[in-house]
Amino acid sequence: MKEKYLEAEKKLSFYLKKHSIPLLRYAMGIIYFWYGILKVMGISPVEELVYRATHWIGVHNFVIFLGVWEMAIGLCLFIKPLKRIGLLLLFMQFPGTFLPLFLNPEDCFTVIPYGLTLEGQYVFKNLILIAAGSPPVGDRIRRNSRPGGPDAAQKAHRAGRAQAARSSDRLLDRPPAVAVPGADSARSRPLARSPVRPRRATGSSGL
Numbered sequence: 001m002k003e004k005y006l007e008a009e010k011k012l013s014f015y016l017k018k019h020s021i022p023l024l025r026y027a028m029g030i031i032y033f034w035y036g037i038l039k040v041m042g043i044s045p046v047e048e049l050v051y052r053a054t055h056w057i058g059v060h061n062f063v064i065f066l067g068v069w070e071m072a073i074g075l076c077l078f079i080k081p082l083k084r085i086g087l088l089l090l091f092m093q094f095p096g097t098f099l100p101l102f103l104n105p106e107d108c109f110t111v112i113p114y115g116l117t118l119e120g121q122y123v124f125k126n127l128i129l130i131a132a133g134s135p136p137v138g139d140r141i142r143r144n145s146r147p148g149g150p151d152a153a154q155k156a157h158r159a160g161r162a163q164a165a166r167s168s169d170r171l172l173d174r175p176p177a178v179a180v181p182g183a184d185s186a187r188s189r190p191l192a193r194s195p196v197r198p199r200r201a202t203g204s205s206g207l
Helices: 002-041 047-057 062-078 080-097 099-103 118-124 126-144 152-173 183-188
Strands: 109-111
Touching: 002 062, 002 080, 002 126, 047 062, 047 099, 062 080, 080 099, 080 126, 099 118, 118 126
Parallel strands: none
Antiparallel strands: none
């Protein structure tokens, strides 16, 4: 029983090692796209909090702009070729999420600095998102630090497949060999040596 449990735990560990970062990226993409579309639709519960923290910027409908930004983060995290852009937008957005703590502390604290309101808890949850966004960034840097870049293995694999395809094409273009009856047996049979005829002696003995 213990061996079966350890084997299942080992399989689960290998699965999570392979898929944990993509799953984390997709989960963050869902969260950001969901939060962003709520702001765009005007039904976000933090719309008033965002307005009070950013009204000094002087941008009309800044909440909608922020919602579009978060939707872009979510979409980029979902689309693998755009994940670098998504991570960049994500970390550019983080400093602004803590503005209410400094500009409107009365909205975030009941007792400063430890008594948090619901809005304060919403702001501080971004610490978890910062920590969650760090592994995809580290994984991207680790892949870039490999010799040949992150796509070296894929390029080598494609080159190998292309080489195999070219070899196959050359084999198909080669004319078929014509089988000669008895050719194998003739090659395997040793050649008969012709008898050596004695050379006639020539001389001046008859003169």
